[in-house]
Amino acid sequence: MEIRKIQPKKKQGLVLVITGNGKGKTTSAMGMALRATGYQMKVCIIQFMKGNLYSGEWDGVKRLDGLVELISTGKGFCCIEGSKVPYSEHRRNAQDAVALSMEKIKSNQFDILILDEINNALNLKLIDLEQVMEILNKRPFELHMVLTGRDAHPEVIKIADTVSEIIEIKHAFRKGIEPQPGIDY
Amino acid sequence: MEIRKIQPKKKQGLVLVITGNGKGKTTSAMGMALRATGYQMKVCIIQFMKGNLYSGEWDGVKRLDGLVELISTGKGFCCIEGSKVPYSEHRRNAQDAVALSMEKIKSNQFDILILDEINNALNLKLIDLEQVMEILNKRPFELHMVLTGRDAHPEVIKIADTVSEIIEIKHAFRKGIEPQPGIDY
Numbered sequence: 001m002e003i004r005k006i007q008p009k010k011k012q013g014l015v016l017v018i019t020g021n022g023k024g025k026t027t028s029a030m031g032m033a034l035r036a037t038g039y040q041m042k043v044c045i046i047q048f049m050k051g052n053l054y055s056g057e058w059d060g061v062k063r064l065d066g067l068v069e070l071i072s073t074g075k076g077f078c079c080i081e082g083s084k085v086p087y088s089e090h091r092r093n094a095q096d097a098v099a100l101s102m103e104k105i106k107s108n109q110f111d112i113l114i115l116d117e118i119n120n121a122l123n124l125k126l127i128d129l130e131q132v133m134e135i136l137n138k139r140p141f142e143l144h145m146v147l148t149g150r151d152a153h154p155e156v157i158k159i160a161d162t163v164s165e166i167i168e169i170k171h172a173f174r175k176g177i178e179p180q181p182g183i184d185y
Numbered sequence: 186m187e188i189r190k191i192q193p194k195k196k197q198g199l200v201l202v203i204t205g206n207g208k209g210k211t212t213s214a215m216g217m218a219l220r221a222t223g224y225q226m227k228v229c230i231i232q233f234m235k236g237n238l239y240s241g242e243w244d245g246v247k248r249l250d251g252l253v254e255l256i257s258t259g260k261g262f263c264c265i266e267g268s269k270v271p272y273s274e275h276r277r278n279a280q281d282a283v284a285l286s287m288e289k290i291k292s293n294q295f296d297i298l299i300l301d302e303i304n305n306a307l308n309l310k311l312i313d314l315e316q317v318m319e320i321l322n323k324r325p326f327e328l329h330m331v332l333t334g335r336d337a338h339p340e341v342i343k344i345a346d347t348v349s350e351i352i353e354i355k356h357a358f359r360k361g362i363e364p365q366p367g368i369d370y
Contacts, residue, residue, distance in 0.1 A: 002237060003237055003238075003239050004237055004238050004239060005239040006238065006239070006364075006370070007366070008363035008364065008365055008366070009363060010363060011365070012362060012363075012365065014357050014362065014365055014368055016208075016368065017354075018209060020351075020352070022349035022350065022351075023201075023347055023349050024203060024209060024213040024216075024349045024351070026216070027213045027216035027217055027220065028209040028212045028213040028216055029216065030215075030216030030219050030220060031209075031211070031212035031213055031214065031215030031216035031217075031218075031219065031242070032212055032216075032367065032368060033216075033219070034215050034216065034218070034219045034241075034242060034245040034246070035212065035215060035240065035241035035242045035245050035367055035368075035370075036241060036245070036366075036367035036368075037241070037244070037245045037248055038240070038241030038242055038243060038244035038245040038367075039241050039244075039366050039367050041366075041367045052187060052188055052189055053188075053189050053191065054188050054189060054190040054191070055220065055223070056219075056220035056221060056222070056223030056224050056226075057216070057219060057220045057223055058223060059222070059223035059224075060219040060220050060221070060222045060223040060249075061219070063222055063248055063249050063250055063252075064245075064248050064249075065248055067248075111367060112367060112368070144365070144367070144368055157354065157355070160355060161355065161356075161357035161360070161362060162208055162355055162356050162357045163353075163354035163355040164207035164208050164209045164351050164352065164353060164354065165207065165351070165352045165354050166205075166207075166209065166349050166350070166351050166352075167205070167349065167350045167351075167352060168348075168349060169202075169342065169348035169349065169350050170342070170345060170346065170347055170348040171346075171347050172199050172346035172347045175346070177197060177199065177346060178193035178194060178195060178197075179191075179193065180193055180196070180197065180199055180329065181192070181193070181221075181224050181226075182217065182220055182221035182223075182224050182226045182296060182297060182329070183199055183201065183217060183220075183221075183297075183329055185191070185220075
């Protein structure tokens with residue numbers, strides 16, 4: 001069978017939003033990173049909220065021949081009961097992630113910039129809507145941007161080209177099954 | 186910051202279904218494959234319906250140090266107008282993919298088996314519900330199985346541990362933007 005390779009007549013950066021309460025938002029962004037390496041594209045992933053819990057993608061992306069850079073900011077889950085890190089420190093971290101995002105945009109070294117859990121960071125007021133808008137508005141024409149996390153802001157959805165909402169129909173942990181490595185983290 | 190690595194007390198294979206009409210089903214499965222390689226887990230991906238259109242993940246997974254095997258069956262999109270391949274040939278291909286899935290299950294060499302677009306194959310009657318049930322029932326206890334594709338069958342959803350439905354809120358192609366490499370394929 002002959003494999004067809006298509007190319008768009010016009011290369012254009014897309015803004016993608018992956019939101020909703022179901023499993024698969026960060027996972028889907030990781031899948032895009034993997035797919036992009038099939039084209040030798042360069043990807044930067046900035047994780048806004050991921051905390052101190054190891055996740056397999058941190059080492060997974062290291063296999064991708066230097067094409068994918070993953071930077072995890074954040075100091076554990078924010079704003080849940082029993083959290084030992086004060087809100088002000090979470091906000092400072094998220095603000096650093098905003099500055100880092102702007103830096104990566106200006107570097108012009110990437111084809112895709114993934115802002116993982118940025119929607120939550122905005123929702124929890126760790127960053128401001130104006131900051132997200134500035135990031136989106138400053139993006140070069142050919143840069144793809146992927147924004148993940150539940151509760152995406154309506155203004156972000158308005159600006160986006162492609163928006164998927166992932167609905168939880170069922171989740172294993174609701175029947176008492178522990179999270180499993182490689183699947184859940 | 187100290188990174189916590191957790192391990193479940195009980196390792197258990199999960200059945201995951203990723204369905205719905207939105208973007209991100211295959212992508213999310215690819216993300217799980219990437220994440221799993223962070224644990225040196227072995228993954229087999231069998232694509233039931235993907236056709237003769239090149240997709241970046243085909244070369245992306247080759248970067249993963251032999252941990253991920255991807256086999257694409259299928260001869261182009263099935264059952265759409267203008268398709269040159271007769272239905273009987275599509276069915277034969279999908280039947281081969283079922284046999285291959287059973288083989289991979291029996292080989293006991295994988296931690297995750299991804300059956301990409303199997304839900305569509307079932308919906309288009311290229312395979313039968315009994316065959317999908319047999320695959321699910323024959324899986325070893327620790328094998329994770331991921332079934333993707335729109336229109337997941339209710340019986341498959343019933344058996345699954347985690348089910349996500351991806352809803353299309355917006356898609357770039359609806360405003361005339363061409364599919365972009367690394368993002369859409």
